[in-house]
Amino acid sequence: MELGHSALPLIHPDRPLRTVAWRGARGVNQRQFLRDVRELAARLPPATHALNLCEDRYHFMTAFAAVCLRGQTNLLPPSRAPGVIGEIAGAYPRCYALGETECADVRVPWVRVDHDAANADSAAQPVPSLPGDHVAALAFTSGSTGEPQAHAKAWQGLVHTAQLSAQRFIGPGLGANIVATVPSQHMYGLETTVMMALAGGCAAHAGATFFPADLRDALRQMPAPRVLVTTPVHLRACLTTALPFPPLHLIISATAPLEPELAAAAEAAFSGPVHEIYGCTEAGSVASRRTVHSPDWQFYTGLSLIQQGDANFVQGRHLRRPVALPDVLEDLGEDRFRLCGRSADLLKVAGKRASLSELTTRLMRIPGVSDAVVFVPEPVQGSDMRPAALVVAPDLSEPQILKALETMIDPVFLPRPLIRLPCLPRNAVGKLPRAALLAELERCRA
Numbered sequence: 001m002e003l004g005h006s007a008l009p010l011i012h013p014d015r016p017l018r019t020v021a022w023r024g025a026r027g028v029n030q031r032q033f034l035r036d037v038r039e040l041a042a043r044l045p046p047a048t049h050a051l052n053l054c055e056d057r058y059h060f061m062t063a064f065a066a067v068c069l070r071g072q073t074n075l076l077p078p079s080r081a082p083g084v085i086g087e088i089a090g091a092y093p094r095c096y097a098l099g100e101t102e103c104a105d106v107r108v109p110w111v112r113v114d115h116d117a118a119n120a121d122s123a124a125q126p127v128p129s130l131p132g133d134h135v136a137a138l139a140f141t142s143g144s145t146g147e148p149q150a151h152a153k154a155w156q157g158l159v160h161t162a163q164l165s166a167q168r169f170i171g172p173g174l175g176a177n178i179v180a181t182v183p184s185q186h187m188y189g190l191e192t193t194v195m196m197a198l199a200g201g202c203a204a205h206a207g208a209t210f211f212p213a214d215l216r217d218a219l220r221q222m223p224a225p226r227v228l229v230t231t232p233v234h235l236r237a238c239l240t241t242a243l244p245f246p247p248l249h250l251i252i253s254a255t256a257p258l259e260p261e262l263a264a265a266a267e268a269a270f271s272g273p274v275h276e277i278y279g280c281t282e283a284g285s286v287a288s289r290r291t292v293h294s295p296d297w298q299f300y301t302g303l304s305l306i307q308q309g310d311a312n313f314v315q316g317r318h319l320r321r322p323v324a325l326p327d328v329l330e331d332l333g334e335d336r337f338r339l340c341g342r343s344a345d346l347l348k349v350a351g352k353r354a355s356l357s358e359l360t361t362r363l364m365r366i367p368g369v370s371d372a373v374v375f376v377p378e379p380v381q382g383s384d385m386r387p388a389a390l391v392v393a394p395d396l397s398e399p400q401i402l403k404a405l406e407t408m409i410d411p412v413f414l415p416r417p418l419i420r421l422p423c424l425p426r427n428a429v430g431k432l433p434r435a436a437l438l439a440e441l442e443r444c445r446a
Contacts, residue, residue: 132156166200
């Protein structure tokens with residue numbers, strides 16, 4: 001299936017009354033969704049791009065589809081910070097914004113999205129189609145390794161990835177109901193919620209579900225089979241609250257490595273398997289693993305690895321060309337691989353090598369440390385490059401943390417400085433943008 005001009009339906013056309021979203025315990029069917037999409041599309045101004053800032057997931061899904069139906073492209077900012085949104089708006093001067101509440105600091109035309117779908121008077125209508133090569137979205141990287149970069153996402157690629165994900169995790173005809181802690185604007189959230197509802201036969205919960213109690217309530221409102229799409233940070237928070245959650249068909253985790261111990265604890269608490277997704281903004285999700293069973297990753301059907309020297313690429317029918325992966329991979333054959341660390345993650349000090357993620361993992365294993373990150377700050381002229389660390393450990397002093405850490409790692413990799421904070425500057429998907437880390441380090445040094 002090569003990318004091209006062949007049309008693909010906006011939503012699967014053979015089940016017009018299936019539920020595509022949940023508002024609390026009330027399902028929204030496909031007919032009502034299409035009516036809401038057409039009504040919103042008729043209100044959109046002529047433009048090339050639209051900043052989709054909807055926080056409600058059903059509003060986002062409606063706006064995403066309406067923008068595509070008008071032949072326009074969704075801009076998906078990596079954060080709602082006015083500076084970030086303003087920068088993107090400035091780069092696409094013919095854009096407008098959609099959302100529930102207007103962002104006053106961003107001076108672009110605004111379209112309010114406030115559908116309260118109720119499945120009323122939703123007569124059957126033909127399902128519209130989109131050209132496979134239509135650029136449905138520009139997704140921006142999170143900035144965890146530098147400045148955010150835009151990547152074009154064609155409609156056919158998004159559809160095909162959702163179908164591969166449904167095949168891997170859900171199974172034919174199951175129609176799982178999904179609650180997510182990650183925003184729709186992030187590629188991980190877009191693929192596992194919005195596109196799984198449009199092209200994977202699933203339904204997405206519309207409400208904001210950031211805190212553990214919100215997650216529990218949302219999961220209880222929907223019938224089985226239930227799927228939780230989340231991050232290691234949110235999983236850890238749910239486990240520490242000890243709230244009773246309904247049994248889950250599946251938990252999907254991404255955005256950061258998941259420790260096997262945390263995965264095992266989550267499987268016991270939620271009575272469901274925990275799978276990790278591997279991918280990147282450039283390629284989308286491409287592989288998965290069940291963390292408690294194996295450290296090895298399995299590519300989705302039809303995807304495979306190409307290695308050229310030290311570079312790794314993923315290739316597949318829905319990708320325009322092989323896409324470079326930002327990590328060091330060990331090819332295990334049979335479309336399996338082992339993740340050896342991010343290329344930019346390797347640290348060299350005094351002729352020795354270490355992985356920043358491994359150093360972070362060891363730091364996190366110290367009793368009393370609830371969150372941490374090891375990173376390399378911007379090099380200072382005339383000084384040796386060393387890793388720094390930001391740590392959340394309310395009951396430990398910095399010397400106590402360093403003393404415990406020096407029994408676990410080579411002394412040349414001990415982070416200097418190591419600074420305790422009340423919390424780390426994580427974004428909505430639990431990542432730590434490099435700019436935020438540097439800002440915290442500078443503030444603590446001042």
